[in-house]
Amino acid sequence: MEVYLDNNATSPISEKVAEAIKDSFAYYANPSSVHSLGIRVRNFMDDARNKVALALGVSKEEIIFTSGGTESDNLAILGSLKKTSKKHIVTSLVEHHAVLNLFKQLEKEGYEVTYLPVDKDGIVDLDSLSDCLRPDTALVSIMYANNETGAIQPIEKAVQIVKNMSEKIIFHTDAVQAFGKLPLSLRSIPIDMASVSAHKINGPKGVGALYVRKGLKIMPLFRGGHHEYGMRPGTENIMGIAGFGAASDEAVENLSSSIEKYTFLKKRLWEGIYKTIPRVLLNGGLDKTLPNTLNVSFTNIEGESIIIMLDLEGIAVSSGSACTSGSLESSHVLSAMGVPAAAAQGSIRFSFGRYNTEEEVDYVLEKLPPIVSRLRAMSPLEK
Amino acid sequence: MQYSEKVMDHFRNPRNVGEIENPDGIGYVGNAACGDIMELYIKVEENIITDAKFKTFGCGAAIATSSIMTELVKGKTIEEAEKISNKAIIEALDGLPTIKRHCSVLAEEAMKKAIEDYRSKNV
Numbered sequence: 482m483e484v485y486l487d488n489n490a491t492s493p494i495s496e497k498v499a500e501a502i503k504d505s506f507a508y509y510a511n512p513s514s515v516h517s518l519g520i521r522v523r524n525f526m527d528d529a530r531n532k533v534a535l536a537l538g539v540s541k542e543e544i545i546f547t548s549g550g551t552e553s554d555n556l557a558i559l560g561s562l563k564k565t566s567k568k569h570i571v572t573s574l575v576e577h578h579a580v581l582n583l584f585k586q587l588e589k590e591g592y593e594v595t596y597l598p599v600d601k602d603g604i605v606d607l608d609s610l611s612d613c614l615r616p617d618t619a620l621v622s623i624m625y626a627n628n629e630t631g632a633i634q635p636i637e638k639a640v641q642i643v644k645n646m647s648e649k650i651i652f653h654t655d656a657v658q659a660f661g662k663l664p665l666s667l668r669s670i671p672i673d674m675a676s677v678s679a680h681k682i683n684g685p686k687g688v689g690a691l692y693v694r695k696g697l698k699i700m701p702l703f704r705g706g707h708h709e710y711g712m713r714p715g716t717e718n719i720m721g722i723a724g725f726g727a728a729s730d731e732a733v734e735n736l737s738s739s740i741e742k743y744t745f746l747k748k749r750l751w752e753g754i755y756k757t758i759p760r761v762l763l764n765g766g767l768d769k770t771l772p773n774t775l776n777v778s779f780t781n782i783e784g785e786s787i788i789i790m791l792d793l794e795g796i797a798v799s800s801g802s803a804c805t806s807g808s809l810e811s812s813h814v815l816s817a818m819g820v821p822a823a824a825a826q827g828s829i830r831f832s833f834g835r836y837n838t839e840e841e842v843d844y845v846l847e848k849l850p851p852i853v854s855r856l857r858a859m860s861p862l863e864k
Numbered sequence: 865m866q867y868s869e870k871v872m873d874h875f876r877n878p879r880n881v882g883e884i885e886n887p888d889g890i891g892y893v894g895n896a897a898c899g900d901i902m903e904l905y906i907k908v909e910e911n912i913i914t915d916a917k918f919k920t921f922g923c924g925a926a927i928a929t930s931s932i933m934t935e936l937v938k939g940k941t942i943e944e945a946e947k948i949s950n951k952a953i954i955e956a957l958d959g960l961p962t963i964k965r966h967c968s969v970l971a972e973e974a975m976k977k978a979i980e981d982y983r984s985k986n987v
Contacts, residue, residue: 783899785923789867789875802899802923811899823896826921859881859927861903861919862896 484796484841488681488834489628489658489774494724495683495835501529501727502685505720512717513708526717529726533690536729537656537675538666542695545709546722549689550657551579552702553676556691556713557653558583558622560699561674562592567619573597573605574817575632576624579676580655581813584622597623602766603632603818611642620651625659625675629801629814629830630765631774633663637670644671651697657681657689661732662739662771673697679721683835684728688721735835743772743833746842750831751775753846758853762824764815773833776801778815778824779853781862787829790852796845801828823862867924868958874928879935882917889982891974900926900967902974904933906945908982913937913945918974925964929971932956937975946979948972 485493494502508525510518527541534541547553558580562570572584574596588594595613597605605623614621621643626633636654643650653674659665661682667675674697678689693699693712705714732739747767754761754777764776779787784800791798801812802825810816815825831845857863867875884905894901900922907915916934920927932953937945950968954960960968 781921783922783926786875786927789924793876811897821896823921826896826899859878859919860921861892861901862921 482795482841482844484837484844486831486833486837486841486845487797487799488837489631489830489832490799491680491686492683492834493836494685495728495731497731498684498724498727502720502724505723508719508723512719513706522719526719526722529722529729532726532729533677536660536665536733537677537692538668539692540668540695542710543692545691545693545712546717546725547689547691547713548687548718549680550577550655550676550678553678553689553691554579554622554653554655555583556699556702557674557676557693558587558620559702560712561620561651561653561697562587563700564698565619567617569593569595569615569618571595571597571610571613571618571621573599573623573634575599575603575605575627575629575814576622577628577655577657580622580624599632599817601819602769603627603630603764603814604769605634605639607635607638607642610639611646614643614646614650616647618646618650620653622653622655625654625656625665626663626771627765627814628658629812630776630818631658631771631832632765633659633769633771636672640670640672658771658774661736662743662773664736667692674699679725679728682728682732685721685724688718688725690725739835740772742837746833746837746839747772747775747831749839750842750845751777753842754849757846757850762820764818764820764828775831776815777829777831778820779827779829780824781860782827782853782856784827784829786856787827787852790856791845791848794848794852796848799830799832801830802826865961865963867928867961870932870956870958871925871928871960874931874957875924878918878927878931880917880931881919883919884915884917888985889978889980891977891979891981893970893974893977894922896921899923900970902926902930902970904930904971904974904978906937906975906978906982908942908986911941911943913940913942922967923964925960925967926970928957929953929960929967930974933971933975942979942982945975948975
């Protein structure tokens with residue numbers, strides 16, 4: 482049995498998306514061309530742009546296509562900072578590396594950075610946000626939902642706090658994980674920019690978008706032509722954009738049923754784990770997290786060992802352990818939440834997607850307990 | 865990153881897991897923060913390691929290096945066992961991914977500590 486529970490890492494391409502990509506092959510001309518073949522491609526592309534915009538609750542003139550979430554984050558942050566001389570910027574300790582490592586770089590370059598702490602469930606502390614804002618604060622970037630724990634941030638309240646301080650402070654959110662898993666209506670909150678990515682919602686890799694509120698001008702990262710309202714030069718990735726449009730369409734169509742299904746599967750998995758495996762910790766709680774994300778620590782054993790053992794049974798998951806992060810430190814997210822190092826090392830993230838079933842959850846619940854027992858029998862921490 | 869078949873074999877079927885009652889030497893290295901802890905036990909008779917067991921908290925490579933170490937030292941003299949380097953462990957496992965080499969160092973250190981412990985009790 483093959484059970485893919487790593488949908489926060491990436492997700493399989495849906496049939497409709499594959500079809501849309503295939504259809505795009507016929508639209509070969511350059512969308513910037515004046516001739517009718519070019520116009521045809523431009524219209525095809527704008528149709529996809531409209532679908533992405535609808536999914537975010539904004540208008541299509543506010544959508545800039547990029548190469549993915551990382552580029553969108555970089556474009557939003559660097560592109561707006563280049564328009565101001567203010568030097569104080571704010572983010573949280575639990576951001577994705579696409580944001581966090583950019584802030585660390587900006588800190589080296591002379592920006593003053595405030596990293597907002599989180600509580601034990603991984604929720605950003607809003608008092609710290611109110612307290613840190615200053616006349617020279619240029620930008621605040623807080624993720625909509627966390628990729629590791631699924632923790633949903635109080636974005637609306639955070640935006641209110643920032644905009645009450647000053648309308649001029651730019652508010653950006655990395656909404657990559659929230660997209661397709663939570664109802665989003667970005668127009669209804671005075672948010673300035675939001676990053677999203679296609680491959681997390683059953684779309685293709687290598688394409689994403691940045692929502693830029695109407696009227697806001699940012700500097701492009703690259704120099705080139707006037708594509709994407711002058712904010713992202715380069716001939717557009719029509720194939721990827723077509724797939725992204727179809728994926729956004731499906732995400733909207735399936736949103737309520739997806740949320741219902743994920744909530745059911747997540748509850749079933751957690752209750753099964755809790756009943757059959759002693760000494761497990763739920764990282765991030767059940768309710769304040771994305772319906773598709775379950776992060777559990779199995780005490781006294783290490784995440785990579787669990788991943789490999791599950792992999793041998795055909796189950797794909799991920800971990801916040803040091804060994805799986807490619808560094809010697811375990812998850813910065815769990816550490817910011819105060820999860821002890823040993824528990825963070827034994828953390829496993831299960832993330833559901835459109836094609837997961839109840840039978841798959843039951844299969845995991847059958848395979849997981851003996852794996853944990855086996856690894857615990859080998860652990861010197863089990864006394 | 866991919867493990868060799870040998871690493872996978874030692875991970876799936878680790879040799880000599882457990883503790884030795886009244887061991888002649890114990891080596892304990894690592895910490896939970898860095899993600900690996902190894903505990904090696906040895907039984908020594910007339911300067912020869914007659915039994916070795918381990919308990920490890922760690923990744924696939926940590927478990928495999930501990931497992932093969934217990935195999936490598938059995939039947940060896942203390943002096944021979946002491947000379948087993950992390951390179952020898954890597955070779956015995958048909959290689960380790962670069963980012964996992966520290967696991968082989970940990971196994972070498974654990975054995976050296978077990979021998980040190982044995983010597984401190986047998987002066």
